[in-house]
Amino acid sequence: MATKIILTHEVTGLGAPGDIVEVKDGYARNYLFPRGLATAWTKGAAKQVEAIRRARKSREIATLDDAKAVKDRLQAAPVVVPAKAGASGRLFGAVTTADIAEAVAAAGGPKLDRRKIEIAQAIKSLGDHTVQVRLHEDVTAQIDVRVVPQA
Known part of the structure; x- marks a missing residue:
């Protein structure tokens, strides 16, 4: 089964903060969630994605x-x-x-x-x-x- 998650930190090979991705249940449950690298996707959490992306834009090199x-x-x-x-x-x-x-x-x-x-x-x-x-x-x-x- 695949779980929809929102990345809160950059994960090499998976995505950047604010990205919504699908990963296997075990990977999310046993690796990403305990380390605080991602949160579960919900309608309410999806609204927070824009705030995460804005924060990322302010930290990264523009061009x-x-x-x-x-x-x-x-x-x-x-x-x-x-x-x-x-x-x-x-x-x-x-x-x-x-x-x-x-x-x-x-x-x-x-x-x-x-x-x-x-x-x-x-x-x-x-x-x-x-x-x-x-x-x-x-x-x-x-x-x-x-x-x-x-x-």
């Missing part, structure tokens, strides 16, 4: 040209993220998407939504790593992240 310009700025130089590490270079914890967004802003880059940053494997060591940032539907930037020991 494709703007997104490409931001992509060029982000890929120009690596983002330096200081983190606490042991003598072996292993971090105490991991670098999060919020840490990366904060480091980009501190370096004078654009303000990024942490939910748009995708880390393929957890960053738990010093050195250079690569992450993806979804800037627009058609534009994804590859950012080099350099993790250095915190002074």
